[in-house]
Amino acid sequence: MKVLVIGSGGREHALVWKLRQSPRVSAVFCAPGNGGIAELATCMPIKITEHDALVQFAKGEGIGLTVVGPDDALAAGIVDRFDAEGLRIFGVNQSSARLESSKVFAKEFMFRHGIPTAASGQFSDANAARVFAAKMKTPIVVKASGLALGKGVIIAETHAEAETAIREIMEERKFGEAGAEVVIEEFLEGEECSIHALVDGESYLLFPSAQDHKRALDGDKGLNTGGMGTFSPADKVLPPELEARVRTEVLDRFIAGVKADGLDFRGMLFPGLMVTSDGPRVLEFNCRFGDPETQVLLTRLDSDLLELLEATIDKRLATVAPTWCADAAVCVIMASGGYPGAYAGGKEITGLAEAQATVFHAGTRREGERIVTAGGRVLGVTTLAPTLAEARAKAYAAVSGIAFEGAQFRTDIGAKGVA
Numbered sequence: 001m002k003v004l005v006i007g008s009g010g011r012e013h014a015l016v017w018k019l020r021q022s023p024r025v026s027a028v029f030c031a032p033g034n035g036g037i038a039e040l041a042t043c044m045p046i047k048i049t050e051h052d053a054l055v056q057f058a059k060g061e062g063i064g065l066t067v068v069g070p071d072d073a074l075a076a077g078i079v080d081r082f083d084a085e086g087l088r089i090f091g092v093n094q095s096s097a098r099l100e101s102s103k104v105f106a107k108e109f110m111f112r113h114g115i116p117t118a119a120s121g122q123f124s125d126a127n128a129a130r131v132f133a134a135k136m137k138t139p140i141v142v143k144a145s146g147l148a149l150g151k152g153v154i155i156a157e158t159h160a161e162a163e164t165a166i167r168e169i170m171e172e173r174k175f176g177e178a179g180a181e182v183v184i185e186e187f188l189e190g191e192e193c194s195i196h197a198l199v200d201g202e203s204y205l206l207f208p209s210a211q212d213h214k215r216a217l218d219g220d221k222g223l224n225t226g227g228m229g230t231f232s233p234a235d236k237v238l239p240p241e242l243e244a245r246v247r248t249e250v251l252d253r254f255i256a257g258v259k260a261d262g263l264d265f266r267g268m269l270f271p272g273l274m275v276t277s278d279g280p281r282v283l284e285f286n287c288r289f290g291d292p293e294t295q296v297l298l299t300r301l302d303s304d305l306l307e308l309l310e311a312t313i314d315k316r317l318a319t320v321a322p323t324w325c326a327d328a329a330v331c332v333i334m335a336s337g338g339y340p341g342a343y344a345g346g347k348e349i350t351g352l353a354e355a356q357a358t359v360f361h362a363g364t365r366r367e368g369e370r371i372v373t374a375g376g377r378v379l380g381v382t383t384l385a386p387t388l389a390e391a392r393a394k395a396y397a398a399v400s401g402i403a404f405e406g407a408q409f410r411t412d413i414g415a416k417g418v419a
């Protein structure tokens, strides 16, 4: 079967890498792809927003399955379009994607179906939002409802900061239309954890846990980023008794919820959790694979990913039982200097061929024989070893051999999982 992956980041590189290992896959294409993906797949210069061109390509090439990486493609209805054309595609449809693209919709879904989450109010009127925030205990979390590249969440330490956040998001539209509505919620204390589960509308298949490191600097300092590194399993954060609660309180209720609401949810559900002293709370629903969670999860997956994706589409998840490697995986992101702020691209990357790790490319481009940087997050240096401590040591040994001007990375990815 020929497979097409849509997207251009480290997550998509990992999807391409894993799908290539399937004995049933004859060729992999990626649109638009990147410098690393080009070594495993044929990259097509089609943007994720060009639905007509993607459909035309899938038909012309006889693609048997298309796999969607990014959230904005799902929110834009790429899956509905492929379905209407009779093309097989993995990903949630547009109405299900609202669980990620509208935080207001997600919160209302959680409250309606008893899924544990932070207490909150949802507003389309700035003055009503102000009145609500003024009565809350600080810190107060103010979130633009729409997709804002992970930047639309403000943790306000004071009421004045909350007031500024409401003004900037709703009235000045700092994040554009994503700020037409806001969620204002209580601040939760705890450790974050990433959960992934394939969902076919009837049942779910829970993946091992992972933890991301969202802040730019060591010790969870600095600005929020798309994610600076991950490890899996994250069983110190989510021991078996808490994972059991995630099953009953989040996933079972999620399945009951999509059924009750008539959502045909088939795809990946990735809830971001805060594990509090009262148990797991859902911070947000993502309806796609995480980046860089996918890099560690697929590194640990022994089974054929193609089978799992097809079982999701065909509502057969209850009949599949994948096997996972018991080893721990670590992914350290090497980013461009300045990220998540402004950064320069075009820096030559050296040491890739010698790296004793799987190096997933996030923002790279091929220039003749050279690979150069072309994004904020550049590489995800990923290793597998019997213990997390060994996987960490291996990953950082590999990182030390890779260089580009201005490279920055955290030195504490996975450290909390070892301590």
Ligand code: AMP
Pocket: 118, 141, 143, 150, 153, 185, 186, 187, 188, 189, 192, 214, 272, 274, 283, 284
């Ligand atoms: P979200 O996009 O909703 O996951 O929020 C982005 C980040 O903001 C999360 O990964 C958390 O680090 C933080 N955050 C969001 N909501 C809360 C909350 N209610 N309490 C504490 N931190 C939060």
Ligand code: GLY
Pocket: 212, 226, 227, 286, 289, 290, 291, 292, 293
């Ligand atoms: N790693 C966080 C995300 O993919 O949203």
